[in-house]
Each structure stands twice: as structure tokens, then as C-alpha cells.
Amino acid sequence: MNDLALKAAENLSRIRESNPLVHNITNYVVMNYTANALLSLGASPVMAHAENEVEEMVSFAGALVLNIGTLSDPWIRAMITAGARARAMGTPVILDPVGSGATTLRTRTATRIIREAGVTLIRGNASEILSLQQEGSGTRGVDAVDTVADAANMASDLATELGVTIAITGPEDIVTDGTRTARILGGHPLMAKVTGTGCTATAIAGAFAAVDPDPFTAGCSALAFFGLAGQRAGEQASAPGSFMIALLDALYTLTPEELKSECHIDVLPPAETAGETGKLSR
Numbered sequence: 003m004n005d006l007a008l009k010a011a012e013n014l015s016r017i018r019e020s021n022p023l024v025h026n027i028t029n030y031v032v033m034n035y036t037a038n039a040l041l042s043l044g045a046s047p048v049m050a051h052a053e054n055e056v057e058e059m060v061s062f063a064g065a066l067v068l069n070i071g072t073l074s075d076p077w078i079r080a081m082i083t084a085g086a087r088a089r090a091m092g093t094p095v096i097l098d099p100v101g102s103g104a105t106t107l108r109t110r111t112a113t114r115i116i117r118e119a120g121v122t123l124i125r126g127n128a129s130e131i132l133s134l135q136q137e138g139s140g141t142r143g144v145d146a147v148d149t150v151a152d153a154a155n156m157a158s159d160l161a162t163e164l165g166v167t168i169a170i171t172g173p174e175d176i177v178t179d180g181t182r183t184a185r186i187l188g189g190h191p192l193m194a195k196v197t198g199t200g201c202t203a204t205a206i207a208g209a210f211a212a213v214d215p216d217p218f219t220a221g222c223s224a225l226a227f228f229g230l231a232g233q234r235a236g237e238q239a240s241a242p243g244s245f246m247i248a249l250l251d252a253l254y255t256l257t258p259e260e261l262k263s264e265c266h267i268d269v270l271p272p273a274e275t276a277g278e279t280g281k282l283s284r
Contacts, residue, residue: 007261007262007263009219013210013220014261022065022212024066025056025063027051028049028068031197032201032202035201036201040205040206042251043206044209045208053079053080056080056083057084060088061091065211067207067208069201070097071098071100073108082118084119088119094211096211099124099131099134100126102126102130102133103130103132103133109133122211124169125169125204126169128170134164157176161179171203173189174187184270186222187266188232189228190245192235193236193249203224207225226267227256227265230256230260231249232249234252234256235252
């Protein structure tokens with residue numbers, strides 16, 4: 003157990019004590035499941051995307067989650083408007099650049115939100131994160147075709163360049179703010195068989211960011227919690243349908259004490275990269 007594991011447990015306790023409101027402008031494929039995940043965790047979700055109410059709604063929220071999974075021009079305008087309001091209020095903004103790199107619209111929207119909406123934390127798969135910096139990164143729809151190891155080598159520099167914390171999720175997760183880097187283990191293969199688990203991780207990051215002003219420790223806490231919940235769900239479920247329900251149950255039942263003692267967060271030295279150590283494959 004390290005300081006980040008202790009911080010994760012403290013953050014989980016804060017969420018359950020304060021029931022923070024997390025404002026989600028997210029894609030309609032996952033809206034119901036991510037709302038249930040936030041409720042199971044102990045947060046309070048609101049899924050509001052109308053242009054004429056997002057400024058008012060985000061003013062009540064502890065965090066704003068922007069997810070570009072099902073884009074339209076009105077939703078883009080709503081995201082920018084809500085993000086600008088959150089930025090002015092000092093409210094954390096979490097971006098999920100779903101499918102960035104797959105189409106011009108998605109990539110340009112993700113970079114515009116980063117530029118205009120005061121994003122503090124970005125959670126994506128390796129291909130999505132790579133697309134924010136370099137051309138030629140391929141995605142297959144919203145699935146990653148680059149590995150976490152590919153993205154880890156540039157994530158620290160990108161985090162510094164953009165002034166954000168970056169969380170790359172995959173078989174192993176990497177969180178970096180350009181100065182500090184951590185690797186988180188957990189999860190289960192069935193997570194890849196259920197749509198929206200990545201989006202759920204982002205929504206959960208919003209809940210942790212609502213109680214922790216440090217995006218790096220909030221991101222580490224969220225992914226450690228979600229990874230351990232996924233691991234537990236996989237122990238109970240035999241197929242994707244039962245896994246979806248077991249994951250909600252795990253989010254609800256996992257205690258701060260269990261998170262502190264059982265999560266796997268490794269702090270990486272500044273010089274350690276995936277290419278140098280080979281520790282990002284298992």
C-alpha cells in the first residue's frame with residue numbers, strides 16, 4: 003500500500019459522504035449505464051445537454067464530464083458552453099475523446115474542447131490519446147489499435163504541452179501530469195465485451211475529481227477503484243450480461259478499506275518508460 007492507495011480510499015470516502023453532483027454531457031449509447039455507475043459509486047449524476055440549460059446546470063456541479071461518443075453540432079456547442087462556464091467557476095472538466103483519430107470531426111472537436119473548455123483531465127484509450135498529438139494514429143471505430151505502451155512514451159510530454167492530466171486506459175492504465183506518472187493494474191477481459199466501460203471510467207473520474215482538486219491523484223484514484231471493481235465483477239460473472247450487473251454491484255459494495263489494501267498503483271520514476279522497462283505488457 004502506498005500514498006496513492008491511501009488517497010484513493012480517502013477520496014472514495016469523500017464521495018460517499020458528500021454525494022457530489024457530476025454533470026455529464028455524454029453519448030446516448032452509454033447514458034443510462036454511466037448514470038447507474040455513478041449512483042452505485044455514491045455520486046449523483048445529471049445528464050443534461052440542452053444548450054439553453056447547461057450553463058445553469060454546470061454551476062451546481064462538482065465536476066463536468068464531456069464525452070464525444072455521439073456528436074452533433076448542438077451537442078458540440080453545448081459542450082463548449084458548459085466547459086467555458088465550468089472553467090470560469092474553477093470546476094474540473096473531464097474529457098473522453100471517444101473515437102478521436104477515427105474521423106476529422108471527432109479529432110477536431112476533441113482538440114477544440116481541450117483548447118476552449120478548460121479541460122483538467124483527459125481519459126482515453128491509447129489511440130485516442132495519440133491522436134491528440136500526432137497525425138497518422140489509426141483507430142478502428144472507437145477501439146484502440148495502439149497499445150498503452152505506445153502512448154505512455156509520449157503521454158508525459160503531451161500532458162505538459164496541454165497543461166492537463168492524461169489517463170490512458172487499457173490492459174494496464176497510465177496516469178501522468180507531465181511530472182508524476184503512475185501505473186494502475188486491475189480490470190478484467192470481460193470489460194472489453196461490454197460497451198461503455200471506458201465511458202464509465204471517465205464518468206467515475208468526474209466523481210473523484212469533484213472531491214479531489216488534484217487531477218493526478220483524482221485520476222489515479224478513479225482508475226484504481228474502477229479497476230478493482232472490474233476485477234471483482236469478473237470473479238462473479240461468466241459472460242458480458244452478468245458482468246454488467248456484477249460491475250454495478252462491485253461499484254456499490256467496494257469499501258474504502260478494501261480499496262486501500264487491494265488496489266494496485268505503482269508510482270513510476272521519471273526516467274521509466276514502457277520502452278525502457280517493458281513493464282507495460284502482461
